Amino acid sequence: MERPIFLALLIVALPLGAFAIEILHALIFRRMAKWNDKLSMAAMFTALGCALYLLFTEVLAHPHGIEKAYMGSVPWISFGGDMNPVRIDLSILVDNMTCVMLVVVTLVSSLVHLYSSSYMHGEERYSRFFSYLSLFTFSMLGLCIANNILILFIFWELVGLCSYFLIGFYIEKKSAGDASKKAFITNRVGDALFMTAIMIVFSVLSQSKGYAGKDVLSFPEIYRSIGELGSNAGPWVGNHDLLVIAGIFFFMGCVTKSAQFPLHIWLPDAMEGPTPVSALIHAATMVAAGVYMIVRMFPLLVGEGYISGDWFHSTPLEVIAIVGGFTSIFAGTIALVQNDLKKGLAYSTCSQLGYMAMAVGVGSTTGGMFHLFTHAFFKACLFLGAGSVIHAVHSQMMGDMGGLRKKMPITYWTFLISTLAIAGTPLFSGFMSKEMVLTSALAYGHMHEGSLFHSLPFYFAAITAVLTTFYMFRLVFLTFFGKGAWEDKKHGAHDDHAHAPVAVYAAPVSSPGHGAAAHGAHGHAPAAHSTAAAHDTHAAHDPHGGTPAAHDPHAAPVAAHGDHGHHGEPHESPWQMALPLVVLAVLALFSSGIAFPGLPGSHWFEHRLNDGVLVKDLMTESSAATEQTRQLFEPMVVHQPGEPLAANASEIVAEYHEAWSHAHHTVFLFSLCAVAFGITAAAWFFIRKRGVDYVTGVAPLRGLRTVLSNLWYVDAFFIKGFVPLEMKFNNLCAWFDRTVVDGIVNLVAWIANKIGVLAGLVDFYGVDGAVRGTGDAVLEGGSLVRKLVSGKVQDYVKWTVVGFVVAVAAVAWFGH
Amino acid sequence: MLLTLSIFIPVIGAALLLLLPSSQKSLLRGVALATTIAAFVPICMLALGYGKGEGEKAEVKLAAVASARVATITDVALRSEVQQLLVDPFKNQPMNLTAAVKDRLVKGNAYKAWHEAWELGVARSTVIAKEIRYVEYGNWITAFNVNYFLGVDGISLPLLVLAGLLSILCIWYSFNIEEGVKAYMILFLLLEAGLLGVFCALDFFLFYVFWEVVLLPMYFLIGFWGGPRRLYAAIKFFIYTLAGSVIMLVALLALYFKDGYDTFNVLTLMGMAPTFASNFQTWIFIALFAGFAIKVPIVPFHTWLPDAHVEAPTAISMMLAGILLKMGGYGFFRFSYPLAPDAARSETFVKFIAILGLINLVYGALCAMAQTDFKKLVAYSSVSHMGYVLLGMAAMTSAGFQGAAMQMLNHGVSSAMMFLIVGIVYERAHHRDLNRFGGMGLQMPYYTGFAVIGFFASLGLPGLNGFISEFFVFQGAFQSEGFWAGSSVVYGMPRWIVYAALPGIVLTAAYILWTIQRVFLGKVTDHHYLEFKDLSKRETLILLPFAFLCVYLGVQPGVLLNYMDGSLKALQTFVTTKG
Amino acid sequence: MGHIGLSHYLVVAAIMFALGVAVVLTRRNAIAVLCGLELMLNAAALNFVAFNRFGSPNRLDGQIFTVFIMTLAAAEAATILAIVLNVYHTLNTVRVDEVDSMKE
Secondary structure, three states: OOHHHHHHHHHHHHHHHHHHHHHHHHHHHOOOOOOHHHHHHHHHHHHHHHHHHHHHHHHHOOOOOOOOOEEEEEEEEEEOOOOOOEEEEEEEEEOHHHHHHHHHHHHHHHHHHHHHHHHOOOOOOHHHHHHHHHHHHHHHHHHHHEOEHHHHHHHHHHHHHHHHHHHOOOOOOHHHHHHHHHHHHHHHHHHHHHHHHHHHHHHHHHOOOOOOOOOOOEHHHHHHHHHHHHOOOOOOOOOHHHHHHHHHHHHHHHHHHOOOOOOOOHHHHHHHOOHHHHHHHHHHOHHHHHHHHHHHOHHHHHHHHHHHOOHHHOHHHHHHHHHHHHHHHHHHHHHOOOOEHHHHHHHHHHHHHHHHHHHHHOOOHHHHHHHHHHHHHHHHHHHHHHHHHHHHHOOOEHHHOOOOOOOOHHHHHHHHHHHHHHHOOOEOHHHHHHHHHHHHHHHHHHHOOOOHHHHHHHHHHHHHHHHHHHHHHHHHHHHHOOOOHHHOOOHHHOOHHHHOOOOOEOOOOOOOOOOOOOOOOOOOHHHHHHHHHHHHHHHHHOOOOOOOOOOOOOOOOOOOOOOOOOOOOOOOOOHHHHHHHHHHHHHHHHEOEOEOOOOOOOOHHHHHOOOOHHHHHHHHHOOOOOHHHHHOOHHHOOOOOOOOOOOOOOHHHHHHHHHHHHHHHHHHHHHHHHHHHHHHHHHHHHOOOOOOOHHHHOOOHHHHHHHHHOHHHHHHHHHHHHHHHHHHHHHHHHHHHHHHHHHHHHHHHHHHHHHHHHHHHHHHHHHHHHHHHHHHHHHHHHHHHHOOOOOOHHHHHHHHHHHHHHHHHHHHHHOO | OHHHHHHHHHHHHHHHHHHOOOOOHHHHHHHHHHHHHHHHHHHHHHHHHHHHOOOOEHHHHHHHHHHHHHHOOOOHHHHHHHHHHHHOOOOOOHHHOOHHHHHHHHHOOOHHHHHHHHHHHHHOOOOOHHHOEEEEEEEEEHHHOEEEEEEEOOOHHHHHHHHHHHHHHHHHHHHHOOOOHHHHHHHHHHHHHHHHHHHHEOEHHHHHHHHHHHHHHHHHHHHHHOOOOHHHHHHHHHHHHHHHHHHHHHHHHHHHHHHHOOOOEHHHHHHHHHHOOHHHHHHHHHHHHHHHHHHOOOOOOOOHHHHHHHHOOHHHHHHHHHHHHHHHHHHHHHHHHHHOHHHHOOHHHHHHHHHHHHHHHHHHHHHHHOOOEHHHHHHHHHHHHHHHHHHHHHHOOHHHHHHHHHHHHHHHHHHHHHHHHHHHHHHHHOOOEOOOOOOHHHHOHHHHHHHHHHHHHHHOOOOOHHHHHHHHHHHHHHHHHHHOOOOOOOOOOOHHHHHHHHHHHHHHHHHHHHHHHHHHOOOEOOHHHHHOOOOOHHHHHHHHHHHHHHHHHHHOOHHHHHHHHHHHHHHHHHHHOOO | OOOOOHHHHHHHHHHHHHHHHHHHHHOOEHHHHHHHHHHHHHHHHHHHHHHHHHHOOOOOHHHHHHHHHHHHHHHHHHHHHHHHHHHHHHHOOOEHHHOOOOOO
């Protein structure tokens, strides 16, 4: 086994091992171990070390990273013989993208583990949290190293499962349960379509000669089939429509996982989970899985483009570009009016995911991956910072914040750095990735001169860039600047009562007798109930409330924090929380190298992640690959101004390179302006006073506010429209089953019963009647005959004589 | 020998129980449990041996028996004539014999011997027969050519293992029955004997006997130890199933009397099946369908299931869902498809079965969503999951068959586990109203852990067993249209059916998650629940094998798939080739 | 008067028999029934004698038979009278239509 393969397996196995040990302990001893957190953290940091080692030795050591990807496989499922073979192997892929993803996931996960050891401290189910984290990390890592789309799908769903557990971590809360259920079911919709795409690929490939008996769902085989398409051979010839459908369905999987419109609805509700979960799963990793998957499936998405010779005209990619672009602007507008810090960040994530998807849609997989990479770090930093703030002020609403700049310096500075990164400020990492995304979008627009449809992605992205800066800085200013709300609050609001454990048992209204007296241990029940209620009413009264506040109950008075002697004054977080913030902020600064074009080190990512390195390698193995096919991937290579083109580059490639150069400059200037404008506008609106949302002040926008606050009614459509309708349908079906179908059975039984009764009657009166009638007749006859026997001798003699005479007469008449 | 042992050990156990006094409950329970374990031992040996390739092959054994029969013909000339005839059993069928030959045979007392040898000659020639091992053969009712013919292959053996295992676990769980323990245990053991017999009988008459044997103990078990509407449920179950079986009997007899075959030997009939007229095959398929469809259950013949499941005691529900429903699916695999191959692969019936599977899937899920009784919900989810089996079968592809066969086993495990979960909470709460439950996760976390495994396995989460079968069923069904596109013989299942079945996946997730939320999440909704104890040792040990299987079969399904591969390949080859 | 042949005797005997049957069937007194019975018997005896005289004159079969009949008649009359006496003792009547205890 080659070392990278071994390392990759080890990295994946470490969190799995931690999880397995923790679960076994729970199985045998019926409770979670106390050392879960330490075990999980140890496993994660070790994995991080391995991942960094892998990155440095394989990727960074060479100018183009891993030239030839490492692959390994083990047979898993195989049946069907020669007639109808089905074969799926457990196969691993380690290439540049894998190494990068491994580092991202392990790094963010380790930091979140560390952060959680302080943030979740005192929680009742603290240990369980870490086992869930381990399971999640294992699943995400497995997803990253999978070389087979079905194996990826398996880990994809496992990641969804962990998300379900973690969002619904606070199982006492109904809202958490609802949110986790919503997340899983929404994801299931996408997964069903994702699975269909897998089935399409499998069906088409396994029927083709040359693929029989092979593991057709592995990436090399899929790429090979697309490569063959370039020379008009292979299984996809004549299955053009299936290819398009498969591409779109793969994207549908991404739509739900990466929260694109219209299946993004689960992401804001996912903020019900603890903040570290939001940071890990819903910012840095799980939601990135969708983008990762479509990048891996990129050749298939391009597929149609090979037929036409122009890869820009692939239907799936066009869909992706538009949907991604629309999502970014859609989510961006909603983020403008969020008053809940976490929700605001959630919509920001949604918007950035739109960016990533759009980047892939316009052909720049490097752009998408790069933005994923930088986004992971600064978004995680933002969320963890938000957690730090929430931890300090015990509330998620920005109305309760303000002026925290002085009180929480580390949090403030890291948050600011990350915000600058997300805004795309030069020198910060987000700048390079955003620039790449915007450039590719603009180049894409230029390639299709005059086509509004193809220019839309860029317009969406551009507007979003401005919006992003604006709303992100709004968050910063409302949270850290101005006068703090905590300065006004009395200490009494959060008294010792508040530190009682959240009641396990919701005191029923109908039995007031069961109060503190009856249940000693739950004596705090009414009190905690009322404080929780107080918080709820507080949230409900917020006139600007967008969605009902996703209450991280950590904000509610939950378990006692040992280091929390006083409440009124927010203060900086302990080192376990601060350190991750710092690390992530540093990465937010430097992860893309020095983020200014022309400076050394600024293009390390793109050089190693040259789009299609893997694909090019794999496709050169196929004898059907042609020069043209290889060149078709050229445009995706980042072209630096001044770099010469390959001598035999095709026309499209040349055209694209030119478009890119033009776009490059435009975008650079635009980014600078957007950032500057955004920061100034936000500062002007929001720094003066705290808490008040100046957007409301402007009357004509009030209607817009309402629409935005109601999330463009998408949620309402699903929850108030679709779901109740669907439930009515369910009830109809059940009624139908009970009354109609079963009714028919019961009717049949009733008819059978009545026929039986009828038969009984027929039997009794008819058949038996005949029998009895016969008997009666005989009796009647008998009594008639009985009269002959009168007992009188003379009668006997009379009859004898008569008989004799008759006999003689008969003989005389008929005889002789 | 092993098969007979495993079938009759429960009978012996039941007989033993008859002798014991009914007051000694623990003794009765102990003996019953020991009996089921004792019956499981030969099954395990069978399973291990089959995997290694051991076990007396049908080919070999039947040939031996045939030659023994021929050897009983005393007249040497006649014997050699018979041997000549047997060289090509297909050409020399009973109806093809000339009157003179027949006369000679009858006069020389050799007809019976020839007939049996002919039967066995045809029987061992089929592709399917080549996979059957651990054969046991003996004459039973010679006047009607009924033989005691048992054998297992890759399809029936896992079901046997499941039946044996479920019996052990269900009897163990039945320790909580307090009244009429003796009668309960005896009836249960008879039920087990019948079940084991059903899965290994290769003589149609014998199969029918065992099939009917299963009905009566079930009737009493539901009727006496069940819930409030038990009498209605029991009689409904009994008569509904019996009605189907009677129609099946017609098919049985039709095959017996066809063309002078005079045989109940299923393998022989399979061998002759390709020669049946299409029309005849259609009727056979329909008649057999009537019997099996009610058991599967196929909508709209499913309405006995919710009532039976809800009213039956927990252990009986587990048996019912876990293994009795599989009798229907097994019937399709073993009897319907090979005996009527033309019909099975024709457009009408492929579409018919596929659409019924689709309806089962989606309609079952929709009805499940609307239930407020926990057990009824699980019952409808059973209906929904058996839809996968039908879809897989109609596909006629290897993935389809594997998925369907595996789904039968997976569903047996996960569904039984779900009923157990329901039973555990019912024992404590004495109601099953989903709207009244809440907060079990807080009160009984250990139990919730197991419940989550069971529910997610049922949902088809990758990593657990349900996903593998679900994926392969869909894959096989999807592939069917393309795979059989060029075939003039087999009709590939139309793809739109698969597309239409996809909402079923989402619906399944919806009702399962909603149920989990209603029962396990949230705050504890009734102060009575605060007194619930978490799982007892016995309950844990019963849940463990289920949980283990759910995870193991999800991670390493190859174990099972390879096992069944040979037989399913043989079945696929047999059904899809024009004979 | 012509020659008195067999037919004359037979007719007389037939008339006597018919009268005897009539008496048996219609008279209510048991003794009267007995008288009718005697008449019937004697009619039969007359037949025998007539046939003997005209059919086989050389033989004595008819005559012997007549003696039998007369003996039997006497015995029978004695028996019947004994029965009638008994019946009169138990049932207190000699009317035939009142003795019907053997009816069904």
